Amino acid sequence: MSPQLKKDEVALASIENAKQTIIGAIAETMDLYGVTPSAGRLYGTMYIEGEMTLDQMKDRLGMTKPSMSTAVKKLRSNGMVQKTWEKGSRREHFVAESNFFKSFITFYCKKWEREVEMNVTAIDDAEKELEAIINNDQVSRGIREYAGNLNNQIRESKSYYNWLTRLIDLIESGEIFTYLPIEDIEKE
């Protein structure tokens, strides 16, 4: 082998190593986004490699096609991967959302919305039930007081869910970026 080819081969191995460093870090922090490590590795791979088909994924990760199919489904449901079309190809192509700001906004807002919705509904239901007891003078005083205390405790959390709702708005609307602008990172 010529010295040139040898150098190139070493360089390519080094590039692959750098890629795996990035992919590994992404995969490791992906549990935050509620996906399994292997779905995280897939996302990282697509982020680095760009557009891919299911067959390319299975080759790159050494897994089966059905498992790629389900992992992509999960990542798509989180808005982290999108389907693209490639003219002239019958295969479906998928591409990782490469704008981390978008992923952040979509992911957390969706989750927080669910949190607010579930808990506020539960609070309202519980309040109704407790107030029926509080206002029922056929129930012993001690029990009515207990219901009252519980009701107050539960009601306190409402200001948190109200705040979280406004946080979602702030982030979803992009207004957050007026308080916290995106800074360019210049080459040092």
Added chain:
Amino acid sequence: MSPQLKKDEVALASIENAKQTIIGAIAETMDLYGVTPSAGRLYGTMYIEGEMTLDQMKDRLGMTKPSMSTAVKKLRSNGMVQKTWEKGSRREHFVAESNFFKSFITFYCKKWEREVEMNVTAIDDAEKELEAIINNDQVSRGIREYAGNLNNQIRESKSYYNWLTRLIDLIESGEIFTYLPIEDIEKE
């Protein structure tokens, strides 16, 4: 049974039902905080019942003590539960963090800090490796260009991690509350 006792019994059952509504909602949204549903149910229970011992937990949830012990450990590592001391009792008591703002801040900031730290480290490592190739004139031009493009792609995400770091500061310092004040929810 006297009519009075009967009414009270019904009221108590209704209170328990209201509690379970709240506990269920908390447990269901707890996956956001990376804990299992049963750890979520435990947190919800402690939130509603206040200070508890391991034995009280196991009785209330119908599980074993070791599993309460490990669940508490997990919740403590997230800052969602704290140990308290009860004078005159040898048993350890635990109490759920009832300030949701505090939980939010502690939890997300910790997670995001880990995300930033892991990825920035990986990016710096990968950058170093890629720059060695880019600056090595013994490597073919095409490969060096490829390394350059990859390096640029990777570098772009730095502004996201920079922004996330500033978001953490904004929240950890409490400055977020000047932009997004906590509103009192008054009784309607």
Added chain:
DNA sequence: AAGTTCGTTAAATTTAAATTTAACGTTGAT
């Protein structure tokens, strides 16, 4: 010091999640 109580760790079991193999349905090509 022997006996208890309490909490944790370790091993064993159960339960649930992830992955693969196999089979199906659809679409486009010949």
Added chain:
DNA sequence: ATCAACGTTAAATTTAAATTTAACGAACTT
């Protein structure tokens, strides 16, 4: 129309996580 290429779903298997049973060790009691 038949065949091959794709992607998905279903069942079977493997792997990992959660839970329990069992055993240990520290701290207090008598």
